[in-house]
Every structure is written in C-alpha cells, then in structure tokens.
Amino acid sequence: MAKFLPPDAFSAQGDALTLLPFNFERIGSSNDYLVANLVGDFVRLTQAELNKLVDLQLQPGDGLYERAYAAHLVTREGQQSQRQLLALRLRSRMSFLRQVTPLHIFVVTLRCEHSCPYCQVSRQSTDRSRFDMSEETAQRSLDVAFQSHSPRIKIEFQGGEPLLNFPLIKTIISAARAKSSTTNKAVDFVIASNLALLDDEILAFCKQNDVLISTSLDGPADLHNKNRPRPGGNSYELAVNGLRRAKEVLGPDRVGALMTTTEASLDRVDDIIDEYLKLELDGIFLRPLSPFGFAIKTKQYHRYDIEKWLAFYENGLRRIIEINRSGKPFREFYAALILSRMMSDRPIGYVDLRSPAGIGIGALVYNYDGSVFASDEGRMLAEAGDNTFRLGHVNKDDYRSLIMSDRLIDTISSSLTQCAPECSSCVFEPHCGADPVYHHATQGDALGIKPLSAFCARQKGVMRLLLRMLEAPSDAAILRSWAT
Numbered sequence: 001m002a003k004f005l006p007p008d009a010f011s012a013q014g015d016a017l018t019l020l021p022f023n024f025e026r027i028g029s030s031n032d033y034l035v036a037n038l039v040g041d042f043v044r045l046t047q048a049e050l051n052k053l054v055d056l057q058l059q060p061g062d063g064l065y066e067r068a069y070a071a072h073l074v075t076r077e078g079q080q081s082q083r084q085l086l087a088l089r090l091r092s093r094m095s096f097l098r099q100v101t102p103l104h105i106f107v108v109t110l111r112c113e114h115s116c117p118y119c120q121v122s123r124q125s126t127d128r129s130r131f132d133m134s135e136e137t138a139q140r141s142l143d144v145a146f147q148s149h150s151p152r153i154k155i156e157f158q159g160g161e162p163l164l165n166f167p168l169i170k171t172i173i174s175a176a177r178a179k180s181s182t183t184n185k186a187v188d189f190v191i192a193s194n195l196a197l198l199d200d201e202i203l204a205f206c207k208q209n210d211v212l213i214s215t216s217l218d219g220p221a222d223l224h225n226k227n228r229p230r231p232g233g234n235s236y237e238l239a240v241n242g243l244r245r246a247k248e249v250l251g252p253d254r255v256g257a258l259m260t261t262t263e264a265s266l267d268r269v270d271d272i273i274d275e276y277l278k279l280e281l282d283g284i285f286l287r288p289l290s291p292f293g294f295a296i297k298t299k300q301y302h303r304y305d306i307e308k309w310l311a312f313y314e315n316g317l318r319r320i321i322e323i324n325r326s327g328k329p330f331r332e333f334y335a336a337l338i339l340s341r342m343m344s345d346r347p348i349g350y351v352d353l354r355s356p357a358g359i360g361i362g363a364l365v366y367n368y369d370g371s372v373f374a375s376d377e378g379r380m381l382a383e384a385g386d387n388t389f390r391l392g393h394v395n396k397d398d399y400r401s402l403i404m405s406d407r408l409i410d411t412i413s414s415s416l417t418q419c420a421p422e423c424s425s426c427v428f429e430p431h432c433g434a435d436p437v438y439h440h441a442t443q444g445d446a447l448g449i450k451p452l453s454a455f456c457a458r459q460k461g462v463m464r465l466l467l468r469m470l471e472a473p474s475d476a477a478i479l480r481s482w483a484t
C-alpha cells in the first residue's frame with residue numbers, strides 16, 4: 001500500500017533564506033511598523049515580527065514566513081522567481097520612460113488680463129505685445145517637438161493668458177496637424193485658459209480640432225474673485241460661464257478645472273468642493289501653492305505652512321468620501337494618482353511625481369521668446385532671473401541637443417529618489433518622486449534636504465493619511481475604486 005511522505009519532506013530544502021530589499025518606518029507612536037517592498041506593496045508588522053524578519057528567524061508554517069514570502073520581503077538564495085517577478089513589476093512601473101517627452105508646453109504669450117497675486121508666472125500687462133511668441137519661433141518649436149521619439153505628443157498652450165494670442169494657437173494647431181500626417185505622430189491639444197476671453201468662434205475651433213480645455217476655478221464667487229482679480233472683478237462669472245459653454249459644445253469630458261489653495265481657502269474646503277459639484281465636475285485636485293513667480297514676490301507662498309495645508313486636505317478628502325458614500329461618484333485627483341501607484345503596476349508618468357524626474361524627458365517648455373525650459377516651473381524661475389533650468393533656444397538647438405544637455409542629465413541623475421539620502425530608505429519611495437525644480441527653488445539644491453522639504457512633508461502626510469483611511473473598510477472600498 002502506498003504511503004504518504006512525512007510533512008517535512010515537502011518543506012523547502014537546501015538554499016538559505018535571504019532578504020529582498022525593503023524599507024520600513026514606525027507607525028505613529030505604536031510598536032507597529034509599515035514595511036514596503038521594492039515596488040511599494042505595504043505590510044504591517046509588529047516590532048517583534050520585524051526583528052524576526054531582519055534576523056531571518058522565520059520558519060515555514062509560522063505565519064510570518066508565509067507573509068514575508070507573499071510580500072516579496074524574503075526569498076531563497078539561488079531562487080530566481082521572486083527576483084524575476086520584482087524585476088518585471090519594476091519594469092512595468094517604470095515603463096513611462098519609453099515615452100520620451102510626450103508633453104510640449106507652448107507659452108504663446110506672457111500677457112494676461114488677470115493680476116492674481118499667487119500667479120506662478122511673471123505675467124505682463126495685456127498691451128505689451130513684445131511678450132507674444134512669433135510665428136517663426138512657433139514653427140521652430142514645433143520642429144523640436146516633432147523630433148521627440150514619443151509616438152503621441154500633447155501640445156499644451158499656456159501663458160499668461162494664451163487666448164490673448166489665439167491667432168497663433170490656430171496657426172500652430174494647423175501646422176501641427178500637417179506635421180502629424182507626414183510624420184505619423186499623433187498629436188493632442190490642450191488650452192490652459194482662465195476662459196475670460198472664450199467666445200463662440202474659439203469654441204467652434206476647439207470642437208473642430210478636438211482641443212481640450214483646462215481652466216482655473218478656486219471655489220465660490222467671493223473666494224475665486226478674491227484670489228483672481230481682473231478689471232471688473234468678474235473672473236468667477238466669466239470662468240463659470242466659459243466652463244458651462246465649453247462643456248456644452250465640447251462635451252463634459254473635454255473640460256477640466258484646477259484649484260489653488262490660498263490662505264483664504266484654508267477653512268473653505270466644503271464650499272470649494274460644493275462649487276465643483278454644482279458645476280457637475282467629476283472631481284477636484286486640492287493643490288497647494290507653488291513657490292514660484294508672483295506667489296513668492298507677493299509673499300502668498302509663505303502665508304500658510306504644510307501642516308495647515310494637510311489639515312485642509314484631510315478635511316476635503318473626508319468630505320469627498322462622504323459624498324461618494326451618499327451615491328455621488330466624485331474623486332480627489334491627487335489621492336487617485338497616489339492610490340493608482342499603490343495598487344497597480346501601471347506606469348504612471350505624472351511629470352511632477354516620478355523618479356527619474358519628469359523635467360525634459362517628461363515635458364519641454366517653449367517660452368514666448370524661443371528659450372526652451374525643462375519644466376514650466378523652470379521657466380517661472382527664469383522670469384525671476386534664475387536660468388538654471390533653461391536648456392537652450394529653438395534657433396540654435398534641436399531636440400537631441402536639448403535632451404542630451406549636461407545641465408539636464410546632471411540634474412536628473414543627481415535627484416534620483418532611488419539613491420538619494422532619506423528617500424532611498426523611505427517606505428514611500430516607490431510612490432513618490434524627485435522634484436528638482438521645487439528643491440532648487442526652495443533650498444538652492446536640486447536634490448534637496450528632505451527632512452526640511454515641504455514637498456516631502458506633503459508626500460508623507462498624504463500617503464500616511466491614505467493608508468489610515470484604507471484601514472476603514474467602507475472608506476477603502478471608495479478609495480480603491482479611484483485607483484482603477
């Protein structure tokens with residue numbers, strides 16, 4: 001009669017257990033630790049469990065061994081499958097690098113009829129047409145954009161207020177369409193506008209050419225008009241009318257809005273979210289102020305610290321969860337972005353939140369005068385006299401010389417989170433990003449000292465909040481739905 005072998009005949013033999021790369025941090029003042037593997041899968045371990053893991057005091061059948069194996073924290077020496085799986089997942093997560101420079105930002109004018117004190121660019125008054133991009137510069141910029149290797153590129157028109165130079169936008173779109181058909185490179189268009197100058201002719205053109213519209217909406221009328229002054233004090237009325245008309249003509253999914261948190265917004269998060277609901281927008285991006293342009297000159301940036309913004313953000317996120325619980329789908333887009341990174345291996349190359357940083361290899365910016373910058377924030381610094389992120393000029397450079405410039409390569413390679421002090425041992429690193437322009441602007445160093453960085457504090461604050469919320473099953477179900 002056949003006999004079964006004893007249980008130990010089925011246990012792993014031979015090769016010794018070994019650790020795979022992971023980072024960890026203590027959860028609050030508890031004795032528990034958050035542990036993340038190479039691709040950012042989280043597990044929670046007690047201090048005793050973490051000690052056992054680090055000392056490799058694990059045995060098949062003790063529960064911890066199985067958890068550590070499933071979370072890719074340990075493997076057997078000589079066993080390739082765990083390492084291969086991690087390598088495959090990492091390759092998938094980083095595959096945004098195959099799309100080199102998909103985004104090209106054209107600053108068609110620096111003129112603007114608004115005078116927002118937090119403006120990140122150093123806008124000029126409307127009558128100074130020397131701040132408009134010329135047709136020749138636009139043509140050269142298009143030549144560079146079409147030299148990028150990405151099979152699909154997006155051209156985004158910015159300013160100032162780009163609609164003040166709408167004739168040039170029309171010229172660029174028509175020339176880009178012609179280039180698209182001869183080069184077989186697909187091209188999408190976005191206009192980032194305050195919508196004050198939107199009219200039927202512009203909308204008809206956008207409809208005909210499949211142009212997306214992105215605008216700014218800071219909340220209800222009193223708050224928006226306070227944040228965004230213009231002659232007549234009617235920025236809100238024009239933005240809302242424009243938004244409604246654009247949704248009607250282009251379709252609801254062809255128009256988006258962005259808000260900026262000022263000091264006056266901090267105790268108004270419910271009002272701001274209600275405004276977005278009233279306009280039937282499908283979500284909101286609760287954005288802090290950035291340390292560039294007029295936001296620095298007018299001292300707006302220093303009016304609140306990151307702790308105040310995090311409290312504002314948490315209140316907003318909890319309110320949005322309640323809205324979803326009542327049956328109305330509505331997302332906070334920054335949380336959705338981070339959750340997608342936590343819960344999938346999809347390549348998410350959001351230019352401000354990736355490592356290698358998205359400067360240049362994620363986006364290029366063609367300024368009105370032909371200067372080319374590695375990011376929009378980089379050109380904002382240049383308007384204030386700091387040319388660190390100026391890569392060249394469309395009259396002298398081509399795509400290759402811009403992307404291969406020592407200045408760009410040095411900055412990207414010196415700011416990698418994968419090997420930066422603090423970041424390389426941070427439990428949130430797989431879901432975070434390098435932001436060399438921010439750290440240069442605030443600390444004078446592209447890498448930055450992360451314990452002193454408000455960017456780092458925001459990242460940690462948002463991710464810790466999301467992980468806490470994911471522990472409540474009813475919140476988790478809603479948050480998980482945003483990640484898909």
Ligand code: SF4
Binds near residue numbers: 460
């Ligand atoms: S910036 Fe901060 S949160 Fe992001 S990886 Fe570095 S240390 Fe971690």
